[in-house]
Amino acid sequence: MCTLTVNMLLFFDQTSVAVALSALQREFGASATRLQWTITAYLLALSVLMVAAGRLADRFGRRRMLLAGLAVFGLASAACAAAPGLDFLIGARFAQGVGGAIMQPLALAATSRDVGARHRGWAVGLLSTGGTTFLTAGPLISGALLEVASWRWLFVMNLPVVVFAFHQGRRWLLPSREPDPRPVEAGALVLLSSGLATLVVGVAQFTDWGWAALVPVLAGVLLLGLLVRYELRSPHPLVPVALMVRNRALVASLVALFAIQFAVLGNAVYLVLFLQHGLGESAFTAGLVLALAGIFTPLLSLTTGTLTDRHGPWKLVVGGLVLATAGLCWLGMLAPRAGLLALVPGLLAFSLSRPAVFTPASTGAFTTTPVERRGLASGLVTEARQLGGLFGVAVCGAVFIAVHGTDLTEPARLAGGFEAAMLLASAVTAVAALAVTAVLRKGR
Template identity: 40%
Template sequence: MKQQNTIPLTAPQRWVLGLASAAALLVGLDTTVVATALTTVRLDLNASGEQLEWTVNAYTLSFAVLLLTAAALGDRVGRRRIFVGGLAVFGLASIGCALAPSAQWLIAGRAVQGVGAAAVMPLALTLLGAAIAPANRARALGAFSAVVGVSVPTGPLLGGAIAEGASWRWIFWLNVPLVAVLIALVLIRIEPSRGPAARLDLAGLALSAGAAFGLVWGLVRAAAAGWTAPETMLALGTGAALTVAFLAVQARSSHPMLPLRLFAVRAFAAGNAAIFFVWASAFGSVYFMAQFFQVGLSAGPLEAGLRLMPWGAMTILVPRAVGALIPRYGERLFVVGGMVLHGAAMIWIAALAAPDVAYWRVMTPLILSGIGVAAAIPATQSAVLGAVTPPDLGKASGAYSTLRQLGGAFGVAVVVAAFAAAGGYTSAQVFLDGFAPAMLGCAALAGGAALSGIGVAGRRVPVVVPAT
């Protein structure tokens, strides 16, 4: 088959790419930016350890729970309308967080922020996929991933710098003018669009939100209370039962929010499975690498953020190159190869872990890990969005975004369990005793991603979705 040639993006397409990427970067930053400011939040608001945990988890929870719902509403009500609405909710919630007089207020504001973010992230992918033809989509997704990748290294670094140099409240105040500018530009530069006309699948909306809530709550609590805690088991069991009910409703529905026929497409199913494990391994590794530098090697929060920058730089530099190469080589090479590279780097770091290890020795596997993750993410996006027809782009992006968030929560829960089984925080050496198994857990998750990635396309080929 002849290879499709890419053509330059038009001005409207460049606006969609730029605005979708900027909005996704903004909500992505708020996933990690608070982490290094928690100490100052605790002192200012007299917050307990559990309240600090929920300052992070409240955002993650509402974000993950409503992704599929937001994607479905975008198709029905209007993609630009839901996208702008999500930005507005995110901005208003940021004001609430900045003004928070107590930890409880801050947690509530973070939960509402997550609601806005849940509307922004899947709709950013949907708008991008709808605006850009398949011949250019992989390259555009590479650019999108490069911009969004900035959030991973710069979130903790930015949070630490703001907390040390000004006040943690400015983390949220800075969102407000950025959101206002984005809303204005989106309304001017992006045309309204929606998916095919269909009634809202109200049962599907309720069941998907309930299932995601149960699963994410269970995974979050597993990291804190343990996998066998009654709260964890009840939440995971409820989430699993609601997932089964959701799938049963989707199979019978004449207007499903997530058509199960999409999973008959190998690239769609494999790409979604792969991003679950990619994000699980990546989130788990970053979660503990930041602690490795602080607890294991006695670095401060800002220094730890700087030491993670080589990893983060790869998430900025690599995706654009991968996006340009996918039309020639397909997605499989980058998902499988990237995860093998990342997994090997995790094993290497586990072998190096010691209280006196020099930073330069850790830097090489850290860079290799970043290259692997940065290669896999745009390839999974391309595989999933390239496997569906335009009417299903919203549904595909909702499924992809949901599984990515679930993967992140799952990864942290798994590596925390591996860490807790062998280590702790009483000394640097005790921490490192648990750190090595945690990194091996990340390597195992990377192996799951590589195996899943075998199912995506080895070369770019057109895919026909089975008829309903």
């Protein structure tokens, strides 16, 4: 129950805040660039620190680290609820991401370890279904709450859930740690965190800083290049680059998962802004529409898993990416000109594409991975999704703002910004479909 609650909490907080962006803009008078940092900061912390969480848990104990992550997440949620200004809120959201980065990989590990082999598949499926259900329901719950209460209650809601999960964890989780834990590569962690942070800052601030933003972008690329070189020589790599180089099925999975999550969060944030500021819809309507974009993920994940077992993952993955491209193109080209109802066909196509990619691609990552390396592969799968979401918000945001500017009061320009962001997301999924096909053909 503890790990299920943790997973639902983390997925809920990834999408629920998107619906509150308009309320934050009204209260703090913030530009679109600063608003996106309330989501980007959370995803940045998740992406940077998650890769080290497993190593720290091996050393200090999984139960202890999971409870510590819950405590950090709960305190950060309280800080978000009490935030006196937007900068404070962004900092508190980063702290939430730190807690989430500790918890997310350990929830799956604890479930796999503490549940017997006979029921392990069912338990992992329940964990996944609970998370994706709350990823979908988050905007709907958030929109309904914002109709009657302040955005601060989105974070207050977390507190009793955190207390419940903490109590369940102390009572039921078994203490465990590795007898001979691998060391945490401090050098790799510094290169990863500084490289991602500078790259994301440069991309997100491009419209404010202009060409000067290329300095942090290039610095980030250089630092990540140094990380690859460092990891190829390390006996205990934080990011197993060598595993990716030798395993084409794993590379194809990571490309697909990065692309679909890029589209999911890029769509979520800027669809909400377009609905509320461009079309004048309420927070509840925006949440309902956003929930529609994810409705098939919890409903069809088990079905696509069964199809993967029977026919293999790759036809589903490529087909899902093509369907995502079509749905996003529809949203970008038609919806800004035709209004709310025109969104429905594109959203349904995009919604159908998500379970066709997520489950088969996650499974495909392990098809040619040795059993003893599947823990590393699992970490890479999770990291690919986090990085996809992070860059989806940052890059789509840069394009959205470049077209419409930072002022959210001009509906016509907002429609143009939304169109550009969706067409960019569709280009990413289209390129991913081609890349997956090319990688797998080359590996035959």
